[in-house]
Amino acid sequence: MDYYCPPLTPLEMTLLNAEGCCAPAVNKVLKEHAPIDLIAGVQQYRHYKDTQYRIQSSANHLRKKEMQYLEKAMEVLSGLENANILGRIMAHNDVMMQELAETSGAVPHYLEIVKKFEGEVTKSTADPTINPLFSLSRPSAPLTTQKPPSTPQKERKAGSFQKKPMLKRRPQMMVYHRGHLPRDPRHVDWRCHRCRLLGHIRRDCPTRRIPRK
Numbered sequence: 001m002d003y004y005c006p007p008l009t010p011l012e013m014t015l016l017n018a019e020g021c022c023a024p025a026v027n028k029v030l031k032e033h034a035p036i037d038l039i040a041g042v043q044q045y046r047h048y049k050d051t052q053y054r055i056q057s058s059a060n061h062l063r064k065k066e067m068q069y070l071e072k073a074m075e076v077l078s079g080l081e082n083a084n085i086l087g088r089i090m091a092h093n094d095v096m097m098q099e100l101a102e103t104s105g106a107v108p109h110y111l112e113i114v115k116k117f118e119g120e121v122t123k124s125t126a127d128p129t130i131n132p133l134f135s136l137s138r139p140s141a142p143l144t145t146q147k148p149p150s151t152p153q154k155e156r157k158a159g160s161f162q163k164k165p166m167l168k169r170r171p172q173m174m175v176y177h178r179g180h181l182p183r184d185p186r187h188v189d190w191r192c193h194r195c196r197l198l199g200h201i202r203r204d205c206p207t208r209r210i211p212r213k
Contacts (some may be wrong), residue, residue, distance in 0.1 A: 015125040019048040086117055090134070 014020050031041050089096070093114070100106040121134035191198050194205045 015040060016045055018050065081178045084119060084122060084128060085120045086113075087119045089130065090114060090117065091124050091131060 015022050015026055017023060026042075030042060094112060097107065100110055120130045123129050123131045190201055192200050192202055192205050194202045195207050200206075
């Protein structure tokens with residue numbers, strides 16, 4: 001088409017369903033007024049959607065059956081765990097190693113399982129008694145040495161911390177200009193903003209040039 005055709009919304013797609021409430025009316029319009037290619041396109045769309053619905057229905061049914069069999073398998077597995085199935089199989093490691101040697105990669109896989117097994121190995125598959133020769137020694141819990149609790153800061157003795165003596169500030173040395181000792185007692189502690197020395201002010205600074213009259 002040479003004009004814009006918007007995509008169909010989910011609500012608009014229901015007009016094309018073969019089992020929808022509007023299907024008879026749509027079929028009549030297509031049969032009496034639509035070209036053959038348009039009718040073929042609608043029929044092909046309905047075929048694919050019907051196939052999808054059938055597969056979806058069977059998939060949901062299979063998914064339910066999958067969950068049912070999974071639950072049953074977990075129940076049986078729990079019983080095998082309580083019967084120490086791995087410990088009984090590992091009681092015959094010699095037979096296992098002979099048979100697994102013929103399969104590539106089977107021996108390392110089995111040895112990895114044996115290495116990480118935390119249960120007990122029995123005397124045989126028929127005798128569930130623990131075999132003391134293969135019994136895994138349980139590592140004892142490491143002894144933890146507890147440090148004595150530290151004394152809170154508030155409960156520490158008064159003499160445990162000594163304050164550092166406060167250093168007194170040294171009195172500032174009075175540096176006067178050699179050519180101008182302070183004459184006015186008010187200017188003794190004053191600093192000149194010109195030469196940065198004490199004892200006079202900028203007006204009386206000896207380094208200040210006296211303008212010629």
